[in-house]
Each structure stands twice: as structure tokens, then as C-alpha cells.
Amino acid sequence: MTVTSVHDPSHREALWELEDAFERGDLVSVFGRCTVSYEGRAASDLGAGDRLLVLKPDGAALVHTDEGRQPVNWQPPGSEHHAAVREGRLRVRSTRSNPDETLTVRFSDVHQLSAMAVTGGRDLTLHGSEEDLRTRILERPDLVExxxxxxxxxxxxxxxxxxxxxxxxxxxxxxxxLKRRRVGPDAVGQLARYVRALREELGGEEGDGASPAVRGVLVAPSLTDRAAERLAERGFDHVALDPTPEE
Amino acid sequence: MTVTSVHDPSHREALWELEDAFERGDLVSVFGRCTVSYEGRAASDLGAGDRLLVLKPDGAALVHTDEGRQPVNWQPPGSEHHAAVREGRLRVRSTRSNPDETLTVRFSDVHQLSAMAVTGGRDLTLHGSEEDLRTRILERPDLVExxxxxxxxxxxxxxxxxxxxxxxxxxxxxxxxLKRRRVGPDAVGQLARYVRALREELGGEEGDGASPAVRGVLVAPSLTDRAAERLAERGFDHVALDPTPEE
DNA sequence: ATTTATATGTCGACT
DNA sequence: AGTCGACGTATAAAT
Structure with missing residues (x-):
């Protein structure tokens, strides 16, 4: 059996299950009513409510509400999970150092606790990244010009x-x-730095008006208006290109 | 009873529970062995493995492995969840438009499925943000100088x-x-844009060497070396200040 | 709907 | 350990 699961456990039962799960290196999820407080790079407090707490064997902790892609509170991987019963209630605390940060979840009710031994399957292959755009250009340089x-x-x-x-x-x-998606002015600034650096390297004194010819080309699906202005100011070119060929 | 939970359900049982949970607007978690494929802004494929799938009533979907703060795959809020049994296996699909994106999770085994009706408790109060830094400066302007x-x-x-x-x-x-934490060169560029805009507004012609005096001050806990260089080039000042008073 | 700036951003790579 | 740039970044505010 790879999964253990308890429904409406007492706080002490929940504590035992949690400690066992930490010991086994399980991926844990806890449904329950809780308050959450965080202190570290910033500080926050969250009043009582029903939430989902996820505890990972690598030290990551996530507190999720019913809304949003982002957890409302969290702790990064590398933290240490500790569970205890204080004042009759389950308390889960996740701490790390550098920087010092503490996440504390205090449950008034634990509705469901599950723990699963997780095996392998972390081999994600992602397509359509900046890497793909570079590959595409190296294979077909004429796409640039x-x-x-x-x-x-x-x-x-x-x-x-x-x-x-x-x-x-x-x-x-x-x-x-190269930019894999629509870009703002910051990308033009980045390109300008490279061009300036190369001009200096190739022997021109900065600002003497006779700097060596070096062109700048921004390859991206599209530009914001402001980015287009800056590109024009600098005399650079834009090539409209996606990381993946259109279907 | 606010939580429903099934252990090692058949794919068809899991489907029923999921459909009921979607109907009720529950927050759902599914432990199981699955493959994941995504297609949209990019594309990805993830081989078989044990993972945690979280489905939120606002349309968000998260696939978590045993590692990392970030989900290995996801779908943003506003997506639509659909569950079905195909070829005898549970398939959960989350789709959205603008941009068109599809996340598909195919389970070979469902170990645990839980659904909870979630109520309120989204009132997070966060301290130590840029907002706090501004408040601090408005109350004590001499902290700037x-x-x-x-x-x-x-x-x-x-x-x-x-x-x-x-x-x-x-x-x-x-x-x-204002920056709430240690900053890189981008922040100097941002400040420079504001200063230039203000100089132009106050009547100086750009580059005539007689632009009106406008100072730039970057308030942040600290700077990277490159940021410090750029700040010096521009003739701006740095004030070391945290968003929260030291203890 | 698009643009802009923030984030406890996270994450990986490189020094 | 610190710096830098990318991310399917997400998110909120403003246009």
C-alpha cells in the first residue's frame, strides 16, 4: 500500500500520521480549518478558514485556498517540517535559514489527511522555449534575414x-x-548593452561617432509600442518569429 | 459533512466523485499514478509517475510532484475542468481560451480522492512590502535625507x-x-527613465547639457555591484533602508 | 484586452 | 554564497 489516509482524525492521530509520513518521505496533503502565519522576508497573517496544506519530502510547504494558481502562503524546498500538538490542536511548522523564515499552520479541525510514497516520473520535456527558438534559427538562419x-x-x-x-x-x-514571447523595453536595453560591449571590444572609442558597425537584431513574436520606439531610436531591427513553427 | 473522500476508487467511482465535487464547487485533491500533457503557450509531456493533482473551483489546476515549490504542470484560474473515463482510465482535462491552452491528466491508478467545501478566510494581511516602505518614508522623510x-x-x-x-x-x-529588497541594474534603469521624463517635462531639451536639475534616489536595502556602477554613472544616490524597521 | 510594475516571486546556471 | 536572466512566470492596477 503506497497511500495512507485518515478522515476526521483527532489532532493526536493526525500528528502520528504526519510524523510517520515525514519519516517515510511521503508527499502529504491536509484538508482542514486553520490559521496561518508567516515571518521571514516579509510577514503575514491569515485568519481561520478551510485550506489545503501540502507538505513535500524536499521541504516545500504550500497553503492553498480555493482560489488562485499561487499558494496563499508557502515555504521553499529545503525547509524542515515539524508537527506538534499545542493546546490540543495540531500545529505544523516549516522553517528554513538563509534567510530565516518560518511558516506556522495551526489547525482547529483536520478533515482529511493523506500521505503518498512518490516514485520517479520527474522527466518533463518542454517545447516552445527560448532554446527552441535558438535551434530554429541555427537550422534556418534565413529566418533572421x-x-x-x-x-x-x-x-x-x-x-x-x-x-x-x-x-x-x-x-x-x-x-x-532572442525572446520567446512579446517583449517590452527591457529587452531592447539588454540588446543595446551587448551591442555597445561588442563595439567597444572591436576597437571603437565610445562616443567618438566612429564606433565600428555592429547591428542589433531582436527576434521575438512581437513588441510593445514602447519597445518598438526604443528599438527605432537605437537603429536596431526586429524580426517577428515564434519559437515553434506555425501549424 | 464538508469533506468527501474515497480511497483506491475505481475509475468510474472517481469520475462520479469528481463530477459531484465540480458541481458543489469543492476544492479537490487527487493522489495517483498518471501521465500529464500540456499544450498552449508552450507544450510539454510528462511520463507516468505518482503525483498530486489539485483542482480549484475557480478553474485553477495544479500538478505537483514530490519536489519543488512550483507545480510541474498547471492551468491558471478561469479554466474549465472536465472529467471522463476513456479506455477504462480516469482522464481530467482543464482547458481555457485566450490563449488556448489544454492540460490533460490521465490516471492509470487513483489512490486517493478528496473534496472539500471551502469557506471564506482569504483575508491575508502582508507586511514588509514596498507599500510599507513608502509608508515608512512618508512618516519619516528624514530617513531619505x-x-x-x-x-x-x-x-x-x-x-x-x-x-x-x-x-x-x-x-x-x-x-x-522604492525597492523592498536588494536590487540589480534594472531598478536603476527604471529610476533613470523617471528622471529623464521629469527633466523633459520641466523644460530642458534633451542632450543640451543644461537640462534642469532633477535628482534620482534609489531606496533599497542594498545594491548589486553592477547596479551601484550604473547608479554612479547616472549621478544618482542610494539610501539603504528596509521596508520594516530593524528589531 | 493590453501594458506595466511587483513578487516572501521560483528556478537554474554560472562565478 | 551571490549575481543574472528566464519563466507556459502569476498577479494586480491602470489604460
Whole structure:
């Protein structure tokens, strides 16, 4: 049997089950009425209500209400779970250091507690990421523009590694910045840093008006208005491209 | 009774419980062995393994493994849950539009299914946020510097609303950007945009070297090295301040 | 609906 | 341990 489960346990029964589950390294879920308090990077308090508490063997803790993708309170992996009965009620506390943080869940009622031994199956394969966009461009450089030749990926510079470095049909160096989705002005700033770094590296004195020709190309499905303005100011180009080919 | 719970149900029993739970608007958790596939903004596939599926009445769906704060797959609130038995196995599908996204969880075994009617208790009070930092500064402007006078919060500009606008002891306009924690270079860029916008608004032509005096102050607990460099380049100041007073 | 800034963001990679 | 950039980021506020 890989799952243990108790319905409407006493607080002491719940404590035993929890301690056993921690011992076994189980993934735990607790339904019940509780208050939650957190103190660490910030601090918060949550009044009594029905919630779902999830405790993972890697130390992660999640408190979920009936709404939202995000837990209302949580503790990151690497924390330590402790269960106790205080003043007749089940108290679950998850703590970590660096930074010091404590999450405390106090149950007035435990409705359901389940624990499952979890095995394997963490092999997620994700498609449509920035990685895919790069692959696509390396396979078909003409998608950037006719005559474009990629020379290097993750090319180092004083401003950090640039996504793709290459030359255009005229032999002019081109810095390509990849974004998997619609981008704002920050992406233009990032591209500008790489271009500036490369111009300096290639020998131009900054601001002498004769800096070496280096082009900047932003590859992204689309731009916000402000991003388009900034791109134009800098004299960079935009190539509309998705990480995955259209169906 | 607010909680229903079944242990090792048949796929058909699980289906009935799920449909009832959707009908009642319950918060649902399902332990079991399953495969997961997602298609939408990106696409992913996850092989067979033991996982926890959480289904919320607001449409959110979460697939959790034994590791990590984040679900390995999910669907945002506003999605629609559907359960069915296909080829003798429980299939839960969560779909939404704009963008079109589908999450499909196929169970080979359902170990435990629980559903709880959830009531209220969503009144989280959070402390230590940027909001707190602003409050703190408005109450004690001298924390920024002696003689500083806040004039406006969320003051509009062409670059968006600035956190705090005021004047220093000399009467020079000051733009204050607030960050609740250690900041990188992006925050300096944000502050620079506000300062530039304000200089233009106050009548200086950009780049004429005689733009009106406007100071920029970044209030944050600390800075990264690169952020400090950029701050110095721009001639802005840093004030070390936490959102909450030290104990 | 789109854009913008925040988040106890989380997470991975690299120094 | 600290820094940096990506994320199917999520989320809320404003336009």
C-alpha cells in the first residue's frame, strides 16, 4: 500500500500520521480549518478558514485556498517540517535559514489527511522555449534575414553572453537577442548593452561617432509600442518569429 | 459533512466523485499514478509517475510532484475542468481560451480522492512590502535625507508613475524609486527613465547639457555591484533602508 | 484586452 | 554564497 489516509482524525492521530509520513518521505496533503502565519522576508497573517496544506519530502510547504494558481502562503524546498500538538490542536511548522523564515499552520479541525510514497516520473520535456527558438534559427538562419550567418551562441562579452552572434550578407557583425514571447523595453536595453560591449571590444572609442558597425537584431513574436520606439531610436531591427513553427 | 473522500476508487467511482465535487464547487485533491500533457503557450509531456493533482473551483489546476515549490504542470484560474473515463482510465482535462491552452491528466491508478467545501478566510494581511516602505518614508522623510520633503506619491510622468516625488533641502526636485529588497541594474534603469521624463517635462531639451536639475534616489536595502556602477554613472544616490524597521 | 510594475516571486546556471 | 536572466512566470492596477 503506497497511500495512507485518515478522515476526521483527532489532532493526536493526525500528528502520528504526519510524523510517520515525514519519516517515510511521503508527499502529504491536509484538508482542514486553520490559521496561518508567516515571518521571514516579509510577514503575514491569515485568519481561520478551510485550506489545503501540502507538505513535500524536499521541504516545500504550500497553503492553498480555493482560489488562485499561487499558494496563499508557502515555504521553499529545503525547509524542515515539524508537527506538534499545542493546546490540543495540531500545529505544523516549516522553517528554513538563509534567510530565516518560518511558516506556522495551526489547525482547529483536520478533515482529511493523506500521505503518498512518490516514485520517479520527474522527466518533463518542454517545447516552445527560448532554446527552441535558438535551434530554429541555427537550422534556418534565413529566418533572421537572407544571408545571415550564425557564428557563435552564448558568445561572451563584457555585458554577459549574447544569445546568437553572427554576420550579415555584408559581413557586418550582428548581435541577435532572442525572446520567446512579446517583449517590452527591457529587452531592447539588454540588446543595446551587448551591442555597445561588442563595439567597444572591436576597437571603437565610445562616443567618438566612429564606433565600428555592429547591428542589433531582436527576434521575438512581437513588441510593445514602447519597445518598438526604443528599438527605432537605437537603429536596431526586429524580426517577428515564434519559437515553434506555425501549424 | 464538508469533506468527501474515497480511497483506491475505481475509475468510474472517481469520475462520479469528481463530477459531484465540480458541481458543489469543492476544492479537490487527487493522489495517483498518471501521465500529464500540456499544450498552449508552450507544450510539454510528462511520463507516468505518482503525483498530486489539485483542482480549484475557480478553474485553477495544479500538478505537483514530490519536489519543488512550483507545480510541474498547471492551468491558471478561469479554466474549465472536465472529467471522463476513456479506455477504462480516469482522464481530467482543464482547458481555457485566450490563449488556448489544454492540460490533460490521465490516471492509470487513483489512490486517493478528496473534496472539500471551502469557506471564506482569504483575508491575508502582508507586511514588509514596498507599500510599507513608502509608508515608512512618508512618516519619516528624514530617513531619505535631512530636509527631504515628499510632495506626491505615484506622481504621473510620461515614463509612468514614480513611487515618490519630492524636493530636497535646496528645493531641487527629487525622484525616489522604492525597492523592498536588494536590487540589480534594472531598478536603476527604471529610476533613470523617471528622471529623464521629469527633466523633459520641466523644460530642458534633451542632450543640451543644461537640462534642469532633477535628482534620482534609489531606496533599497542594498545594491548589486553592477547596479551601484550604473547608479554612479547616472549621478544618482542610494539610501539603504528596509521596508520594516530593524528589531 | 493590453501594458506595466511587483513578487516572501521560483528556478537554474554560472562565478 | 551571490549575481543574472528566464519563466507556459502569476498577479494586480491602470489604460
Amino acid at each position: 537572407p544571408g545571415f550567418e550564425p557564428r557563435e551562441t552564448e558568445r561572451p562579452s563584457s555585458a554577459g553572453p549574447m544569445d546568437v552572434f553572427g554576420v550579415d550578407a555584408e559581413g557586418t557583425p550582428v548581435v541577435v537577442e | 535631512p530636509g527631504f520633503e515628499p510632495r506626491e506619491t505615484e506622481r504621473p510622468s510620461s515614463a509612468g508613475p514614480m513611487d515618490v516625488f519630492g524636493v530636497d533641502a535646496e528645493g531641487t526636485p527629487v525622484v525616489v524609486e
